[in-house]
Amino acid sequence: MTDLWLYMAQRISALVMAPLVLGHIAVMIYAIQGGLSAGEILGRTQGSFGWALFYGTFVVAVSIHAAIGLRTIAFEVLGLKGSALTVFAWVVFLVLFVMGAQAVYAVTAT
Amino acid sequence: MTSTAKTLDVSVWRSNDTGGAFQAFAVPIQESQTILDVVAWIQQNEDPTLAYRFACRVGMCGSCAMMVNGKPRWTCRTHVQKVISGNKIEIAPLRNLPVIKDLATDMDPFFDKWVKAEGVFHPSKTRDDAIEQIDPTSHERTEADIGIECINCSICYAACDAVSTTEDYLGPAALNRAWTLFNDAKDSGKQTILDAVSANGGCHSCHSMGSCAEACPNELNPMASIAGLKRETAKAFFARRKS
Numbered sequence: 001m002t003d004l005w006l007y008m009a010q011r012i013s014a015l016v017m018a019p020l021v022l023g024h025i026a027v028m029i030y031a032i033q034g035g036l037s038a039g040e041i042l043g044r045t046q047g048s049f050g051w052a053l054f055y056g057t058f059v060v061a062v063s064i065h066a067a068i069g070l071r072t073i074a075f076e077v078l079g080l081k082g083s084a085l086t087v088f089a090w091v092v093f094l095v096l097f098v099m100g101a102q103a104v105y106a107v108t109a110t
Numbered sequence: 111m112t113s114t115a116k117t118l119d120v121s122v123w124r125s126n127d128t129g130g131a132f133q134a135f136a137v138p139i140q141e142s143q144t145i146l147d148v149v150a151w152i153q154q155n156e157d158p159t160l161a162y163r164f165a166c167r168v169g170m171c172g173s174c175a176m177m178v179n180g181k182p183r184w185t186c187r188t189h190v191q192k193v194i195s196g197n198k199i200e201i202a203p204l205r206n207l208p209v210i211k212d213l214a215t216d217m218d219p220f221f222d223k224w225v226k227a228e229g230v231f232h233p234s235k236t237r238d239d240a241i242e243q244i245d246p247t248s249h250e251r252t253e254a255d256i257g258i259e260c261i262n263c264s265i266c267y268a269a270c271d272a273v274s275t276t277e278d279y280l281g282p283a284a285l286n287r288a289w290t291l292f293n294d295a296k297d298s299g300k301q302t303i304l305d306a307v308s309a310n311g312g313c314h315s316c317h318s319m320g321s322c323a324e325a326c327p328n329e330l331n332p333m334a335s336i337a338g339l340k341r342e343t344a345k346a347f348f349a350r351r352k353s
């Protein structure tokens with residue numbers, strides 16, 4: 001992967017995340033103010049394709065964005081290079097993606 | 111700050127077999143004294159073996175840059191009284207470049223990167239063609255004009271942390287040069303330039319923290335030039351995928 005590809009992927013994932021972050025915060029405030037219980041929240045998310053898409057996209061964007069950012073830090077600060085650096089970035093991506101996907105599955109699957 | 115002492119405490123970097131160490135000198139204070147005057151005084155009166163580099167002494171040639179109290183500066187135009195800390199001055203070779211001896215650095219990596227960034231003119235016409243008319247008020251020309259006052263002093267290169275951490279990073283001056291050529295109507299190498307600055311170690315390694323702009327003695331803003339290159343490479347990235 002070239003620097004240009006990583007640069008573009010990180011910018012695009014940031015663009016995708018921006019509205020999702022705002023949406024997420026809005027949902028949090030709404031859920032807390034309305035005093036929704038865990039059961040009530042699950043009642044709305046389970047089986048909802050919309051919520052699965054919203055948080056699924058979020059998880060993908062976060063995994064890409066964070067993996068590229070941490071890759072740069074690992075390179076510049078820790079001096080990781082070559083295939084070690086590539087493996088590091090993929091591990092970060094996969095850990096975040098798997099954990100996120102699991103969470104999305106848990107609250108949206110029926 | 112103004113000092114009342116008669117001499118300055120000057121530490122000068124001297125190279126030796128194991129790397130180097132600072133050597134102390136007491137240098138008489140004079141009116142309107144520059145850092146280059148201090149270095150020259152030491153070489154002429156204390157130790158003729160002190161190695162350093164200068165040529166024009168008026169801020170034109172870009173050869174006299176050194177680290178002064180930790181910051182890269184053009185020493186011929188830097189007044190002692192403006193940078194003195196207590197009564198002390200520490201003078202070291204420019205950061206991010208190999209040292210040849212004492213205060214003289216090897217600037218080859220700096221200039222090699224200019225070429226690597228395609229910071230070289232790509233002619234578009236022959237001697238038989240009519241001379242192209244350039245509108246000095248056009249957007250491209252004004253962009254280029256801002257960047258062409260560079261004196262190749264490598265001060266921005268020494269100030270840049272991305273150069274320290276990323277060995278093959280082209281650095282602010284080379285990318286600034288690439289940006290002026292990109293905006294030059296007479297240069298035919300636009301895509302060549304974009305390809306060169308999109309490669310690993312190109313403009314995307316810049317973190318836009320602006321140490322280059324802060325340090326440049328000619329008040330250039332390489333960070334802004336690099337931002338321009340980032341914009342253009344991003345546009346080209348999408349344009350290529352469409353075509």
Ligand code: SF4
Pocket residue numbers: 269270271272273281282315316317318319320321322323332333336
């Ligand atoms: S803005 Fe970019 S080029 Fe300038 S000092 Fe910072 S990292 Fe280096």
Ligand code: SF4
Pocket residue numbers: 259260261262263264265266267282283286325326327328329330332
């Ligand atoms: S951009 Fe400024 S600091 Fe950098 S080499 Fe040119 S004149 Fe020197």
Ligand code: FES
Pocket residue numbers: 164165166167168169170171172173174175184185186187
């Ligand atoms: S000696 Fe030429 S710029 Fe300082």
